[in-house]
Amino acid sequence: MAFALITGASGGIGLSMARELASRKYDLLLVARSESKLNEIKAELEATYKVIVHVLSCDLSQPGAAADILQWASPYGIHVLINNAGYGIWGNVEVNHSSELQNMIQLNQVALVELSKAFIPVLKKQQGKTYIMNVGSTAAYQAVPALAVYAASKAFVVSFTRALRWELKDSNISVSCFSPGATSTGFMDRAKMNDSLKEKAEKFTMTAEEVARIGIKGMLAGKSEIIPGFVNWISAKMVCVVPKSFTESIAYKLYKTK
Numbered sequence: 001m002a003f004a005l006i007t008g009a010s011g012g013i014g015l016s017m018a019r020e021l022a023s024r025k026y027d028l029l030l031v032a033r034s035e036s037k038l039n040e041i042k043a044e045l046e047a048t049y050k051v052i053v054h055v056l057s058c059d060l061s062q063p064g065a066a067a068d069i070l071q072w073a074s075p076y077g078i079h080v081l082i083n084n085a086g087y088g089i090w091g092n093v094e095v096n097h098s099s100e101l102q103n104m105i106q107l108n109q110v111a112l113v114e115l116s117k118a119f120i121p122v123l124k125k126q127q128g129k130t131y132i133m134n135v136g137s138t139a140a141y142q143a144v145p146a147l148a149v150y151a152a153s154k155a156f157v158v159s160f161t162r163a164l165r166w167e168l169k170d171s172n173i174s175v176s177c178f179s180p181g182a183t184s185t186g187f188m189d190r191a192k193m194n195d196s197l198k199e200k201a202e203k204f205t206m207t208a209e210e211v212a213r214i215g216i217k218g219m220l221a222g223k224s225e226i227i228p229g230f231v232n233w234i235s236a237k238m239v240c241v242v243p244k245s246f247t248e249s250i251a252y253k254l255y256k257t258k
Contacts, residue, residue, distance in 0.1 A: 001052065003076045005029040005069075007060060007115070008085030010037040013135070013183060016212030017082060022049035024216070026080065029073050030055045060085050061107040066114035070122075079126050080219075081119045083112040084135045088150035101149050108153035109160075116164060123173045130172055133219045134161040136179040138227065141236040154179070158225070165224055174222045178215045181232035183208055206232075 004021045008014040010032035018028055022045045032038055035057035042053040056072050058065055086108040089100055112134055123130035139147060140154035158177050165175035182205045211228045218226035227233045 001027050001077050002079040003027045003029050003052075003073075004080035004082065005031065005073055005078055005119070006082045006084055007031045007069075007111075008135075010034045010041065013180060013208050013212055013215070014082075014084040015041060016208040017084065017216055018045060019049075019209075020212045020216045021080070022051045022053075025049070025051060027052040027076075028054070029076060029078070031058050031060070031069060032085070033057060033059050060111040060115075061103045063106070066111060066118050069115065070118045073119075074122070077126060078119065078122050078130075079128075080131045080133070081115065081123065082133045082135070082219075083115055085111065086135060086153075088139075088147055090146055092146060093148050096149070104149060105153055108150070109156050112157060113160065116160075120168070120173065124171055126172070128172065129174060129222075131174050131176065131219050132161075132164070132168075133176045133178050133215065135215075136161070136177050138179050138181040138232045138236050140179055162224065174219070176219045176223055176226055178219070178226045178228075179232075179236065180211045180215070180228055181206070181235070183211050 004018075004026040006014055006018050006021075006028065009018050009028075009030035014032070018030055018041065022028060028045065028051060030038055030041060030053060032055075035055070038055035038057060042055050045051060045053050054076070056069065058069060060066075060069075087104060089096055089104055093101075116132055116134065119132070123132065134157050136157040137151070137154040139151040140158045142151070144151035158179065161175060161177035168175055184205050184207050206229050214228040215226055227236050
């Protein structure tokens, strides 16, 4: 059996990726904080796609979570690891609570690295091609005032994932970085963005289902970086050819808190 492990799988892109992989007949290991949501998803996916689904309620922002997940997942033949769990905090650094920023860094960066490292030996033992996909963001490609720490954490994800791909290029593990732009998920609500920002983002928002489909297709094709949507791709690549101050000023005007 080929299992795919997905973190942050109780909603948004994570849930849509679970559905996409289930439609491709992957069995699933789903990790998120909400046990009740996970159990509902388990019932849905097993009934709809006739696949095996196991779930684990776990807070990845807590130290040691990666070891707990590895122990839980060890009986299964894992071929895919998707590090999707993550979130952002909107607001200037000086007013953000230090504990919230630390929690976000722990989830977006530390847990992702720990899970990637923990599952490399597991993926290497499998027959045939296996996959790691780390979820970044188009925010990773530029500094973003009012999302400063979030954008920096996702820049870390892009850099780490590119390097890991090279380190594992002679193995059976394909490593991809998936960087969506604005997507119809609960991200903005959790980041506590105001209604004005939400209205601006709606012009460029993609559905979670569309984003997940592109991400899974790109991962299975062995792509190194996957940026869904033409506008998102252009915005990410534009920073390579225009002054950073120009893109940062645009981000400042878009995301400023006042």
